[in-house]
Amino acid sequence: NAGVTQTPKFRVLKTGQSMTLLCAQDMNHEYMYWYRQDPGMGLRLIHYSVGEGTTAKGEVPDGYNVSRLKKQNFLLGLESAAPSQTSVYFCASSTLRGEKSYEQYFGPGTRLTVT
Amino acid sequence: QQPVQSPQAVILREGEDAVINCSSSKALYSVHWYRQKHGEAPVFLMILLKGGEQKGHEKISASFNEKKQQSSLYLTASQLSYSGTYFCGTEGAGGYQKVTFGIGTKLQVIP
Numbered sequence: 001n002a003g004v005t006q007t008p009k010f011r012v013l014k015t016g017q018s019m020t021l022l023c024a025q026d027m028n029h030e031y032m033y034w035y036r037q038d039p040g041m042g043l044r045l046i047h048y049s050v051g052e053g054t055t056a057k058g059e060v061p062d063g064y065n066v067s068r069l070k071k072q073n074f075l076l077g078l079e080s081a082a083p084s085q086t087s088v089y090f091c092a093s094s095t096l097r098g099e100k101s102y103e104q105y106f107g108p109g110t111r112l113t114v115t
Numbered sequence: 116q117q118p119v120q121s122p123q124a125v126i127l128r129e130g131e132d133a134v135i136n137c138s139s140s141k142a143l144y145s146v147h148w149y150r151q152k153h154g155e156a157p158v159f160l161m162i163l164l165k166g167g168e169q170k171g172h173e174k175i176s177a178s179f180n181e182k183k184q185q186s187s188l189y190l191t192a193s194q195l196s197y198s199g200t201y202f203c204g205t206e207g208a209g210g211y212q213k214v215t216f217g218i219g220t221k222l223q224v225i226p
Contacts (some may be wrong), residue, residue: 040218041218042117042202042216042217042218043157043202043204043216045177045213045214045215058213059213059215090156090157103162104149104157104159105149105159107156107159108155109156
């Protein structure tokens with residue numbers, strides 16, 4: 001049982017380049033999330049998904065797109081990277097209690113630097 | 116809105132106690148607590164649902180006052196392994212609501 005995995009672990013991009021971060025979970029969770037973590041800012045939600053084929057915006061969605069074509073995978077795309085997107089990105093998935101989220105399981109993170 | 120955590124940082128000696136507070140300006144359904152060690156992912160500690168329940172995890176417990184929209188995390192007889200950043204996450208009432216995290220409280224336990 002791998003839990004939540006993220007690829008890649010590290011990446012350096014030049015301004016304007018694009019990339020996709022992959023998140024996979026093997027716990028059959030309905031809900032999945034993408035967060036970014038910056039010093040002094042805590043965890044900020046970028047996008048989330050409440051089921052296969054659905055996505056929704058979080059607190060800081062600008063400059064990012066997501067897709068959830070399969071229940072176990074949640075992809076985060078940067079179409080044209082900017083230095084302001086330098087951050088640590090965490091993916092998470094959660095169990096449910098009714099329609100409420102419960103414990104979130106986080107992946108190990110991806111450290112992205114945009115120069 | 117992002118919940119407010121206090122203090123922002125605290126240093127303890129082994130065996131001392133600490134309290135971390137989390138307050139929100141909106142009506143809450145639940146409060147989540149996570150701990151993140153340096154260079155690692157956040158790890159779930161506990162969730163408190165409206166109703167004022169108090170939960171425990173090892174020597175870490177928490178309370179939730181839904182009327183005041185506040186939660187407190189209590190760390191008793193702290194151990195070196197308690198060092199890390201503690202985040203509270205708040206969830207509003209009514210259907211599915213996103214969990215919004217505070218900026219965290221950095222806790223350092225020294226010998």
